[in-house]
Amino acid sequence: MATAIGRDDYKLKYVSLAEAKNMSGLRLILGxxxxxxxxxEACKSLFYVKNIPYTPVASAGQDGSDRELREWTAQNSAPVAIWNDERPRSTWIEQLFLAERLQxxxxxxxxxxxxRTLMFGYINEIAGENGFAWSKRLTMIHGTVTNPQVDEPTRAFWLKFGTKYGYSAAAAEAAPARMVEVLRFLxxxxxxxxxxxxxxxxGDQLSALDIYWAAFAALVQPLPPELCPMATAFRAFYTERNPVVTAALSPELLVHRDFIYREYLELPIVF
Ligand SMILES: N[C@@H](CCC(=O)N[C@@H](CS)C(=O)NCC(=O)O)C(=O)O
Structure with missing residues (x-):
């Protein structure tokens, strides 16, 4: 079994990338x-609501680097869904089509x-490049790299992370307005x-958009600890404090998130 980073009470039994390569069926490479x-969380939830079992795979390689992930999937982010010997699916839209095909x-x-066209457009505003979450990530990177209390190795890590996702101070300054735009639209x-x-x-039934919003709402207000037993430091980091952004979050959006988790998704969230 691969070693998970952080606590030792993981519910998910992560296998290593090397082990996963020799398996068949559905494997989800996850941080x-x-x-x-x-x-x-959105990717896991697609397979959860369809009752499709998967093997969780730790995204970090045996040496802690992303070399093994890049060699297998030709990119270096998670999640990645791999069905049998088909090509790795590393974007949300491919993962959704895979889930829909399997079940x-x-x-x-x-x-x-x-x-359908509305749904894909809305999810792209939430999860796609330059969308809501992409913008939130830029603000998180900016807040960290400009914080004088952050040590140099941490700053270097976040700057490197930022180069993967288009970080610049100017991009981060434009990000809250983009988040507001998407939240108001939703x-x-x-x-x-x-x-x-x-x-x-x-329409009048559950779609992937409901699941994507429910998962991505964690970037403004994570579910409470009993439903989302996440690392405490990250709870504060995820919780949105910019009043311009929080003012754009209608109470209905959180009520909807709670409803979708309660009725359809796995609670408490499993790590
Ligand atoms: N490739 C995914 C997005 C996945 C993504 O952005 N993952 C980030 C979440 S912060 C990640 O794994 N970051 C870890 C890393 O880059 O090291 C998609 O287009 O749907």
Whole structure:
């Protein structure tokens, strides 16, 4: 078994990348840590709601570097979903299509064209490049690298992390406005849907968008410790404090997140 970073009470039994290569079926390469990374939690949840079992794989290699991950998946972020000997799927949209193919019910991609195009567009605003979470990450990197109390190795780590995701001080300064834009758009959508009597973002049933929002809401307000037993230091880090951003978060968005987790997703969150 691979060694997970952090605590020793992991529920998920992570195997190493080397072990996973010799397995078949579904393997999910995940950062093995007690942080509800939203891409990670959304990806896990797609397979959870469809009741598709998977083997969790720790993303760090035996030497702690990303070399093994790059060699297998031709990129260096997590999560990655790998089905049998098919190509590794390292983006949210490929992971969603894989889940839908492996188990078509419950369907998470609307059959209706209008609803489907809306759903993909909205998820892209949340999880895609330059979207809500991408922007939040820029603010987290900026807050760390500009903090005079941060030691040099930590600053160097975050600057390197930042080069992967387009960090610059200017990009980070523009990020809160982008987060506000997406939160307002999501909040307005939910209100329109509620006016039509729907509890979901599109149509009148669960779609991947409901799952993506539920997972990505952790970047403004993680679920309470009993539902999300995450590393304490990261709880403060994830919790949004910028009043401009928190003002754009409608109460309905958190009510929706709670509803989706309570009715459909795995609680407490497993690490
Ligand atoms: N590639 C994913 C996004 C995944 C992603 O951004 N993962 C980040 C979350 S912070 C990650 O694994 N970072 C760890 C790292 O880069 O070392 C997608 O496009 O859907």
């Amino acid at each position: 093995a840590h007690t942080i509800p990374g939203p891409w990670r 078509p019910t419950p369907s998470l991609i609307p059959a209706n064209m209008e609803e 909040g307005a959508r939910l209100q329109q849907q509620q006016a039509k009597g729907s509890k979901f973002f599109v």
